[in-house]
Amino acid sequence: AQSVTQLGSHVSVSEGALVLLRCNYSSSVPPYLFWYVQYPNQGLQLLLKYTSAATLVKGINGFEAEFKKSETSFHLTKPSAHMSDAAEYFCAVSARSGGSNYKLTFGKGTLLTVNP
Amino acid sequence: DAGVTQSPTHLIKTRGQHVTLRCSPISGHKSVSWYQQVLGQGPQFIFQYYEKEERGRGNFPDRFSARQFPNYSSELNVNALLLGDSALYLCASSSGLVAAYTDTQYFGPGTRLTVL
Numbered sequence: 001a002q003s004v005t006q007l008g009s010h011v012s013v014s015e016g017a018l019v020l021l022r023c024n025y026s027s028s029v030p031p032y033l034f035w036y037v038q039y040p041n042q043g044l045q046l047l048l049k050y051t052s053a054a055t056l057v058k059g060i061n062g063f064e065a066e067f068k069k070s071e072t073s074f075h076l077t078k079p080s081a082h083m084s085d086a087a088e089y090f091c092a093v094s095a096r097s098g099g100s101n102y103k104l105t106f107g108k109g110t111l112l113t114v115n116p
Numbered sequence: 117d118a119g120v121t122q123s124p125t126h127l128i129k130t131r132g133q134h135v136t137l138r139c140s141p142i143s144g145h146k147s148v149s150w151y152q153q154v155l156g157q158g159p160q161f162i163f164q165y166y167e168k169e170e171r172g173r174g175n176f177p178d179r180f181s182a183r184q185f186p187n188y189s190s191e192l193n194v195n196a197l198l199l200g201d202s203a204l205y206l207c208a209s210s211s212g213l214v215a216a217y218t219d220t221q222y223f224g225p226g227t228r229l230t231v232l
Contacts, residue, residue, distance in 0.1 A: 034220075036223075041225075042225055042226075043120070043206055043223035043224050043225045043226050044159070044206065044208075044223040045223070046220055046221075046222070049220065090158050090159070092158075102172075102219075103149065103161040103164060103172050103174065104149075104151075104159075104161065104208075104221060105161070106158030106159050106160070107158050108156075108157055108158050109156075109157070109158050
């Protein structure tokens with residue numbers, strides 16, 4: 001079974017500072033990993049996904065994540081935070097849900113606050 | 117192009133009632149998944165449908181059911197509502213044309229269900 005742990009339910013940074021959101025996974029097979037962002041009262045938007053092509057994945061809005069197998073991690077970073085980055089971020093792993101079908105298993109989320 | 121649409125946006129029901137939530141996928145997408153997101157938690161997988169057939173089911177009681185129509189839209193039904201069913205219900209669509217485990221899911225804005 002696959003699972004995801006997001007370390008830190010709330011991260012607060014200053015505008016212009018580095019953003020680091022942590023995600024560790026557990027998987028019995030090579031994982032496929034995703035980061036989604038959720039703005040207040042909205043659905044989830046895909047930021048980036050790792051599908052084994054490259055360990056450093058670049059996404060939208062300047063975000064990137066690095067897959068580290070030895071550390072079972074897939075941390076999300078952005079060099080310089082903007083006020084508009086304030087949202088909840090979810091890490092997810094693609095997990096088998098039966099037969100050849102897959103589902104997303106999400107972490108509990110990290111709320112990012114950006115201070116002026 | 118229109119994204120995933122869901123209706124209604126908000127719904128208030130009382131315990132014991134029945135509710136139907138609706139979802140229209142992105143044009144050309146054949147797979148629809150449903151998720152429940154309780155306040156402060158990550159989304160939890162409920163169902164996945166592909167080409168009108170159920171392809172995956174999460175750990176939810178039989179009070180939850182769903183179906184997919186020939187135009188690939190979908191309904192989620194919940195019977196005998198409990199207070200604990202209060203949540204944001206998210207629908208996601210994907211093409212279903214690529215390997216399932218890497219298939220990007222696109223989320224709708226959700227239906228906020230409140231059970232009193």
